[in-house]
Amino acid sequence: MASPLVLVLVLFLVMPIIMIGTVSFWRATEFSIIPAFDFENYSFLFGSPVTYSVFLNTLKYALITWAVTLTLGYTVAYFLAFHVRSLTWQIVLFLLCTIPFWTSNIIRMISWIPFLGRNGIANSALLSWGVIDEPLDWLLFSDFSVILAFVHLYTLFMVVPIFNTMMRIDKSLIEAARDGGANGLQILWNVIIPLTKPGIMIGTIFVVTLVMGDFVTVRIMSGSQSANVGRLISNDIALLQYPSAAATAVVLLCSVLIVIGIFLRFVDIRKEL
Template sequence: MSQRGGIAPYLQAAPLALVFLLFLVIPLAIIVMVSFWTYTDYSIQPAFEVQNYLDVFDRCIVRLPTLCTTFRTYLSTLTFCAIVWALTLVIGFTVAYFLAFEVRSPTVQSLLFLVCTIPFWTSNVIRMISWIPLLGRSGLVNQALIGLGLIDQPIEWLLYSSFSVTITFVHLFTFFMVVPIYNSMLRIDRSLIEAARDAGASGWQILWNVIVPLSKTGIAIGSIFVITIVMGDFITIGLMGGQQIASVGKTIQTEISYLQFPVAAANAVVLLGTVLLIIVGLTRVVDIRREL
């Protein structure tokens, strides 16, 4: 019986472990392997060379303090990531706080939470394209501003710019911040808030000293979701940036389109390493496993 009891947890985890192995570990291992292969304009040859990684960071060190193309691309991607993370955190925390603490009825909470999921009933591409009639040169925003007499000429930077990419990112990914923060807030013991209020704490003091610390697990998980998606995105940047804005994901997509699979794999490995470093930094701040 003790042996069966010892084996049972492994048998229960085996299906998920098999899926994890087939669809994550093995593909990642193949990408790492291909990143060391050599290639020409006509063929790809198995090998073990670091030339692809040298090509990714070609002359980056010797050009310092001037940034090379790779460093500028990573800086652009990290800038988008930081801005989108900050905006989604503020909006997501506000929405989650309203649902968890301002809405008293569990039924209404569930209904409003369901409303938040409505945008996910349509394709991401459709949700991106929906901004074009709003932000375009002849779009609703420009026409409204001209009609109100606030501007004489359409604002050019509303679409196919960093602004349109950022606002689309926020639109697409805020819900990934709402869900884990909302889940963390639901687990907060309301008696702690009442005790803080009885002790004379103001609303802001309760928010900063009670709710935020107890929601840090949800904040960390939501941050991981948003950061990982934005760092690897190339569709949103390509479509809403008018193919004029550089990103790491766009670079990899371009290399793949030219059949430069080994250097694209090397770029992907470097991107994965960068994302993992960010995630490790977050987990150093918040011990997610202990808090869950």
């Protein structure tokens, strides 16, 4: 009975990864691709200081985005699960959170440009309120705008698994903790957070993997002034350097798997699945 699922996984997951790994050992010239087993792509990749800089930049985006989305996502999920008593209102408010995701990621990213620009809404408002004397240049085409776009795009991926986990918590446990004299902060730290760790971990895996593999957001929101690993791969593909792009993709895949492996050592998400 499992054979159809195994076949699907082999055809659409295992085989593409094997092909990418194979191509990563090929050589490419300006005019052709040579199928040969060669470590030239990897030696160039690991021998370039740009590679380490870009990977560190990618990791920086992932960690900052993860921290912000976790804070926002946990707050929203906590409010929906424990402060909204009516199931109808929970559904309504949750659907409101999903409305921005009914549009394209590109549209949602571009919508920040007139808001954050030098003559945009944010700078105009701050100038009119007397908060600043001149427009802020770092609001747009900077790391700030990139991370802001990431948070906007991926917060829901943190909200959903955490909210799902919180809804499964037995309310009698919280009542027992309250009867035992625990205050709200103690209940949150000692009861709710430990029971929601699987949801936190699932949301973390979603956010980190999406951010580390993204390249469009970085290109648009940084004004092509910053780079991540996804942009390296995109640039190689644009130059028809498929072996180099494949080698970078393999290294990125291994990096993401290592990060996920580290996360999974802290929480057993099989309890949630």
